[in-house]
Amino acid sequence: xxxxxxxxxxxxxxxxxxxxxxxxxxxxxxxxxxxxxxxxxxxxxxxxxxxxxxxxxxxxxxxxxxxxxxxxxxxxxxxxxxxxxxxxxxxxxxxxxxxxxxxxxxxxxxxxxxxxxxxxxxxxxxxxxxxxxxxxxxxxxxxxxxxxxxx
Ligand SMILES: [Zn+2]
Numbered sequence: 001x002x003x004x005x006x007x008x009x010x011x012x013x014x015x016x017x018x019x020x021x022x023x024x025x026x027x028x029x030x031x032x033x034x035x036x037x038x039x040x041x042x043x044x045x046x047x048x049x050x051x052x053x054x055x056x057x058x059x060x061x062x063x064x065x066x067x068x069x070x071x072x073x074x075x076x077x078x079x080x081x082x083x084x085x086x087x088x089x090x091x092x093x094x095x096x097x098x099x100x101x102x103x104x105x106x107x108x109x110x111x112x113x114x115x116x117x118x119x120x121x122x123x124x125x126x127x128x129x130x131x132x133x134x135x136x137x138x139x140x141x142x143x144x145x146x147x148x149x150x151x
Contacts, residue, residue: 002031002110005085012049013039019051030092106146
């Protein structure tokens with residue numbers, strides 16, 4: 001599965017001496033591998049290290065993705081502007097199979113979608129069963145999904 005800058009992933013943090021949720025700051029080889037990450041707990045930035053407990057999953061629901069309405073210049077250090085994140089994965093995204101975006105579908109991290117209004121984007125984070133964060137060439141947007149009734 002391709003990795004997208006801005007995604008939340010589980011990684012090992014030496015400072016915390018634990019597996020913690022991290023924000024992907026950089027991907028390499030067009031999203032095939034994770035470069036730098038930032039610990040969401042202690043804010044330490046370091047190269048990605050696999051979590052020691054493979055089954056551990058990020059627990060925090062308080063992760064706040066960057067709000068798309070603010071210009072990228074005003075973001076704090078460590079937040080990757082959407083344009084920069086897009087550049088890192090553009091080749092992979094363009095080469096990937098694209099799913100038409102529909103509100104009643106569910107999407108996974110790394111899936112490439114084609115939105116009728118916003119164009120091609122890639123799912124950065126699954127925020128909830130009905131909301132995904134999608135990276136477009138100039139901005140991140142939150143889109144609703146999975147709107148069908150659950151049985
Ligand atoms: Zn840490």
